[in-house]
Every structure is written in structure tokens, then in C-alpha cells.
Amino acid sequence: MNRLCILTAILAFLSLCTPSSSSYASYQSPVKAAYxxxxxADSHPASSINSALFTHLFYAFADLNSSTYQVQPxxxxxxxxxxGFSSAVRKTNKKVKTLISIxxxxxxxxxxxxxxxxxxxxxxxxxSSIAxxxxxxxxxxxxxxxxxxSSTDMANLGTLFSEWRSRANKESAQSGLPPLLLTAxxxxxxxxxxxNGPAYPINYIAKNLNWVNIMAFDYHGGWEPNKTGEHTALYDPNSNISTNFGVGSxxxxxxxxxxxxxxLAMYGRSWILKNTSDTGIGAAAVGAGIDDGTPFYYQIVDLINSTNATVVYDETSASVFTYSDTMWIGFDxxxxxxxxxxxxxxxxxxGYFFWTASFDYKWSLATAASQALT
Known part of the structure; x- marks a missing residue:
């Protein structure tokens, strides 16, 4: 083998082992995902997911052993x-990618x-996670x-991401399989x-992860028992607790x-109203509402249909709320x-991800999102 061939082989190997924004960080295809x-599994088996509506599906969750620090089911x-997860969801969509969330x-x-x-x-x-x-x-x-x-946690997280990517790349070179997608x-x-707290190590994220899943929900809930709130508010003119602020940051x-x-959320947050004449966002409440304050979307739709509840689209927050008697739910x-x-x-x-693939109503939310991204 001449020197040029040897050099070419070395460079090819290094391209697999060294984090690169072009080969790892820039995942170009739109992501339509769900956890x-x-x-x-008993009520919503993996086989029931309409995976044709998704590009990526996450098995949630694997555990981290507190003694060995190994990842396990x-x-x-x-x-x-x-x-059985990957084979189950690929029956409907052979191209769907699957990930284990830890x-x-x-x-x-x-x-x-x-x-x-x-x-x-x-x-x-x-x-253990790669295995x-x-x-x-x-x-x-x-x-x-x-x-x-803490800032120490965030610094260690950055180191973890770097080592995770390096080891995943080496494993790929050794196995001949495509490098594993790495997300958080x-x-x-x-x-x-x-x-206002410790910041994520964005430079390490950009170099080593394919993407991050921004949890743009749970802005408000039963932990704030005295007033209603939209837990997925796209905008909030009165605070920085909104998706617009979060993504901007x-x-x-x-x-x-x-x-x-x-x-994106396939569930709502609910409260019990203090006064049935005060029904807007921020209305006085006396505690969390139905289903411990967290009804799933299909339950919300069934409830609206069965109670003839009032449904309001709030232009300011780009969210929806419904109420009937003392029941109040904010949702999408x-x-x-x-x-x-x-x-x-x-x-x-x-792209987007949903929490979760089990909470939709006749796949109406997943369909709306997929069509809007196309």
C-alpha cells in the first residue's frame, strides 16, 4: 500500500472517530417524533402506534442503575x-428510526x-447504553x-456528551454499522x-449530539393550585415562561x-375553578382537576363531547382551554x-416530538403536525 492510500485510510478512520458538525450534528431530514x-403497553401497545406519521420513535424509559451506572430495561x-419495540413499529413504517430514552x-x-x-x-x-x-x-x-x-453538573454533562459520541463513533467503525443517533x-x-439558573453546555451539544428535544410543556400545572394556566403557551406577554422565550434562549x-x-404535548393540565363565572386563563382555582390534573388528549376530547363543554382558542398563547361547570383544562x-x-x-x-404517542385521539394531533411540517 503506497503512502497516499495509507493516508487516505487514516483520514477515513479519523472521520468516524472525531465529532464533526457536518456528519453528526447536522441531521438534515425533518424530525417527526414521539415517545x-x-x-x-397493556392499554397502548407499541404495535398500535401509527408509525407512518413519524420519522423517529422513542422507547421510554430505560433505567440507570444507581450502583453500577449501567443502563437497563x-x-x-x-x-x-x-x-419487540423496533420490529413492532416498523411493521407500519419500515423507515422509522427507533431510540432508547434513558x-x-x-x-x-x-x-x-x-x-x-x-x-x-x-x-x-x-x-452499557450502546450495548x-x-x-x-x-x-x-x-x-x-x-x-x-448545578454548573458542575452541566460541565460534567458536556464531558459525557463528548465521550458518548467518541465511543459511539468507535463502535460504529468496529461494527461496520451506522453510528448511533445521540439526542437529549x-x-x-x-x-x-x-x-436564570445553570446553563446547558451548548458547545458540547452542537459538537456531539444530533439534536436536543426541547420540552416545551408543563409551564403550569397542579403545583400552582390557585390559578389556571396554559402549560404549552407559545407566547406569554407577562413572563418568559413560554415556548417563544425558551427556543429564543x-x-x-x-x-x-x-x-x-x-x-409538543398530547395531554392537558386541569384545575377546579373557584368560581364558574371566572373561566379564563389565570382564573382563580382551588386545586388540580381531573385525572390528577393531567388528562390525556383522547380523554379531553371524550369529555368535551360528553359534557358539551365550552372550548376556547386563545390567540395570545396559541393554546386552547375548555371548561364545564368547575372543570377547566388547558391543552392543544x-x-x-x-x-x-x-x-x-x-x-x-x-422538527418536533410528542409526549406521547399513546395519548392522541384518532391520530388527529400527529396528523395535524405532520401536515403542517410538510
Missing amino acids: WPSYS PSYDDGSLIG GGGSSDWRTFSAMASGPPSRQSFID LARKYNFDGLDLDWEFPQ AVYYASALKVG WLKGGLPSNQAVLG DPRSISTKVAFLKNRGLL
Whole structure:
């Protein structure tokens, strides 16, 4: 082999092992994604997902062992759910990409903090996550750490992303398989505490992840029992608790727009009204409403149809609310979802994801979003 051939081979190998914004960070195809909570398998099996409406589907969630820092299926999954997920959703759409999401809102952030704090524990997480994805025929991995609590956590997160990408690339070169997609679910703003807390390591994200899933929901809920609120408000003229502010903070912080995927909700937040004559956004309330304050979209539609509830589209927040007697629910319908997708297109974002694929009503929200992005 002559020197030119040797040099060419070396450069080709390095291109696989070195993070590159052109080969890893810039995922050009529009993303139409959704998470599937595996704990809902009995009522909403993976096979029931209309995967033709999605480009990516996330199995949620794998667990992080608090002692070994290895990634593993949840205790209720003997391997059949995670093992059958990819084949189940590809029956409808052979091209859909699948990812394992690790963590979730009910996981312990302290376990993730400890894992990210040192090289051995990070390696345990990285190696086990890659092995799990390959074992069960997934195309990628998603970290859902809610949330790094300090500047130290954020710095360690950046290191984790860098090492994760490096190891994924090396594994790809060794196995001959395409590099795993690497993503992360993140706070709605680029810094915690409504934009005033520790900031995400955007430079490490841009270099090492394909994209981040911005959780643009849960702005308000039953933890604020005294007044109603739109938990997916696109705009809020009275505060920075809105999708417009959150996305703006990420882009101003340096995240390339084509590495941002916007979160959309297939559920609402509900309250019990204090006075039936006060029914708007911000109306006085006495606590969380139906279904512990978190009704799914299909439940909301059924409730509206059965009670003849009033439905109002709020132009200011680009969200919807409904009320009947003392019941009040803020949510999104096909119109508001389409408005939010138009917003993300205008900002040049990569696409959207839903929480979750199990909560839709006759796939009306997923269909509206897909059509609006096309």
C-alpha cells in the first residue's frame, strides 16, 4: 500500500472517530417524533402506534442503575417490550428510526449527577447504553436527565456528551454499522430556573449530539393550585415562561436551529375553578382537576363531547382551554399544534416530538403536525 492510500485510510478512520458538525450534528431530514411510555403497553401497545406519521420513535424509559451506572430495561420489562419495540413499529413504517430514552421525569437526578461526575461511571453508562441499543436493534439513544442542578453538573454533562459520541463513533467503525443517533431531552430554556439558573453546555451539544428535544410543556400545572394556566403557551406577554422565550434562549445561546426539536404535548393540565363565572386563563382555582390534573388528549376530547363543554382558542398563547361547570383544562388541539409547527418552521428548527404517542385521539394531533411540517 503506497503512502497516499495509507493516508487516505487514516483520514477515513479519523472521520468516524472525531465529532464533526457536518456528519453528526447536522441531521438534515425533518424530525417527526414521539415517545412511547412502555408502562402503557397493556392499554397502548407499541404495535398500535401509527408509525407512518413519524420519522423517529422513542422507547421510554430505560433505567440507570444507581450502583453500577449501567443502563437497563425498567423492572417491569423482562426484555420483551424493549426487544419487540423496533420490529413492532416498523411493521407500519419500515423507515422509522427507533431510540432508547434513558431516565425520564420520575428518575432520580442524583443518580445521573453521580454517573456523570467521573470517568469510570461515565464509561459504564456509555458502554452499557450502546450495548443495549445494539442488542435490541435501535438506531440511537436519548438521555432524559431531569435535570442537571448545578454548573458542575452541566460541565460534567458536556464531558459525557463528548465521550458518548467518541465511543459511539468507535463502535460504529468496529461494527461496520451506522453510528448511533445521540439526542437529549432538555429543559425548555437553555438555562434552568426559568432561564436564570445553570446553563446547558451548548458547545458540547452542537459538537456531539444530533439534536436536543426541547420540552416545551408543563409551564403550569397542579403545583400552582390557585390559578389556571396554559402549560404549552407559545407566547406569554407577562413572563418568559413560554415556548417563544425558551427556543429564543437556545438559539441565542448558540444552538444551531437544525439541532433543535420542539416538544409538543398530547395531554392537558386541569384545575377546579373557584368560581364558574371566572373561566379564563389565570382564573382563580382551588386545586388540580381531573385525572390528577393531567388528562390525556383522547380523554379531553371524550369529555368535551360528553359534557358539551365550552372550548376556547386563545390567540395570545396559541393554546386552547375548555371548561364545564368547575372543570377547566388547558391543552392543544389540531389548530394550536399547527400554529406551533408553523412557529418551529419559521425559526428553522429540525422538527418536533410528542409526549406521547399513546395519548392522541384518532391520530388527529400527529396528523395535524405532520401536515403542517410538510
